[in-house]
Amino acid sequence: MKKTLFLWAFLSLLITNAQDSIQIKGKVANAIAELRDFVAIHNDALNADDIDSNLMWLRDKFGNRGFNTSILETEGLPLFFAALPIDDRKPTILFYMHLDGQSVDHTKWDQPDPYVIELKSENENGWKTHSFNELDSDIDYSWRLFGRSTSDDKGPIVMFLNAIDILKNNETEIPFNVKVILDSEEERSSAPLPKAVRTYKDLLKADYLLINDGPVHVSGKPTIVYGCRGITTLTLTTYGPIKPQHSGHYGNYAPNPGFELARVLTSMKDVDGRVLINGYYDGITLNESTIEILKSVPDDAHTINTNLEIAIPEKVGSFYQESLQYPSLNIRGLGSAWIGDKARTIVPATATAELDIRLVPESDGARLKKLVKEHIKEQGYFVIDTVPTKEERMAYDRIITVTEGSVTDAFRTDLDNPFGKYLVRTMENKFGEKPVQIRIMGGTVPISPFINELKIPAFLVPMVNPDNNQHSPNENLKIGQLAYGIELFYTILSTPYN
Structure with missing residues (x-):
């Protein structure tokens, strides 16, 4: 009898999963059409008119699915909020995604218009473009949709909407209250977000935060991320003569700001890439259980190094995941005078370095910037935050201007x-393997305001393919990932939390 009951339960599960898969495959075609429509609306975060058009599209699409929607005004561009009717007996999930995208340079794309999605397959000769009519007979999950924001981050929004369709078609009771907040300035560091979250704290109240942004692990396996690094920036400028001078006349006499800047920068790190600034890594400890989790991520050092075309990585950590547990110090840009075929035989007037610092929860952005400035002072420099006056230039032989950017905090859930x-159990039951669990990812998502104000745990559940070219020309979304995202949203929103 027990065997019969077990077999019946097993067969019922197989039938249910098969029915779910059929429904999801049926929604993929609709999701592709909806994504084409959505991407066609320009969404450059630098253009307020673009954002307004996207907000209207979202209000219509969420409203048609039974959501109550609101446009939340901020000190910058508005946020989009949507919620299904609230049942106080249920826990609440707040989903975060963003509707804005990076700017595009049309000349760098392999298609006329990055906002008109193109359907392509990969072969030995590169990428082949297909007509969307070819999807009428069959949908090949290996084919890709090329266009700005297909992956970052309009694709996941469309996945979510189509998962809601299946839940409604099945008359499935969602065991959660569902709220959605869509950022319109994520690609601009979401500067208005902290104050906006404080302002709308009661509206956004939830028990859990799920962030659906970024790619799954490079292995392609289901992925859950427990945190992300924060970021802050510094700009350093050193000075030579007040104007560029002929290097024949003044070389060996006028101080060269490029060498001055190089001396400052090289004093900050050792040859293995470790930061030498006193106190920079304070407060960070990794116990054996944490190291074990970090090593469980299926990274392959040889593959990473081959893809980067580097012989030896830096040694801040002994392997890739460990390196992400520490704050970084990165030169993101360098400039002085002219280079290439525009180079001139001059002593430059200035040299500038743009730095970014990726933060971890143990590191405070303001403190690290202070440590950097103190270190520069110790190298004998007069540190100011403005362009030096003539009097300052004549009084100090080593001057550096240091200006600071804003801080986006890191977060990490236990x-x-x-x-x-x-979430791990739900994903494992659905996909037949334990998801890759990443303690903290290297990139930054502006989530800390939600955690600081709402006091809730947050998790990143990425949906898109790891090779999606986000922020770059030829951004794309694999159709199989579109199906995966619909299935994952559906599974989470139909599985009781107990």
């Missing part, structure tokens, strides 16, 4: 969080 364990 690996033992009960809702995190629910």
Whole structure:
């Protein structure tokens, strides 16, 4: 009898999963059409008119699915908010995604218009473009949709909407209250977000935050991320003569700002890439259980190094995931005078370095910037935050201007969080393998305002392919990932949390 009951339960599960898969495959065609429509609306975060058009599209699409929607005004561009009717007996999930995208340079794309999605397949000769009519007979999950924001981050929004369709078609009771907040300035560091979250704190109140942004692990396996690094920036400028001078007349006499800047920068790191600034890594400890989790991520050092075409990585950590547990110090740009075929035989007037610092929860952005400035002073420089006056230039032989950018904090949810364990269990039951669990990812998502104000655990559940070219020309979304995202949203929103 027990065997019969077990077999019946097993067969019922197989039938249910098969029915779900059929429905999801049926929604993929609709999702492709909806994504084409959505991407066609320009969404450059630098253009307020673009954002307004996207907000109207979202209000219509979410409203048609039964959501109550609001446009939330901020000190910058508005946020989009949507919620299904609230049942106080249920826990609440707040989903975060963003509707804005990076600017485009049309000349760098392999298609006339990055806002008109093109359907392509890969072969030995590169990428072949197909007509969308070819999807009428069959949908090949290996084919890709090329266009700005297909992956970052309009694709996941469309996945979510189509998962809601299946839930409604099945008359499935969602065991959660569902709220959605869509950022319109994520690609501009979401400067208005902290104040906006404080302002709309009651509206955004939730028990858990799920962020659906970024790619799955490079292995392509289902992925859950427990945190992300924060970011802040510094701009350093050193000075030579007040104007560029002929290097024949003044070389060996006028101080060269390029060498001055190089001396400052090389004093900050050793040859293995470790930051030498006193106190920079303070407060960071990794116990054996944490190291074990980090090593469970299926990274391959040889593959990473081959893809980067580097012989030896830096040694801040002993392997890739460990390196992400520490704050970074990165030169993101360098400039002085002219280079290439525009180079001139001059002593430059200035040299500038743009730095970014990726933060971890143990590191405070303001503190690290202070440490950097103190270190520069110790190298004998007069540090100011403005262009030096003539009097300052005549009084100090080593001057550097340091200007600071804003701080986006890091966050990290405990690996033992009960809702995190629910997500792992749900994904494992659905996809037949334990998801890749990443303690903290290297990039930055502006989530800290939600955590600081709402006091809730947050998890990144990425949907898109790891080779999607986000922020770059030829951004794309694999159709199989579109199906995966619909299935994952559907599974989470139909699985009780207990």
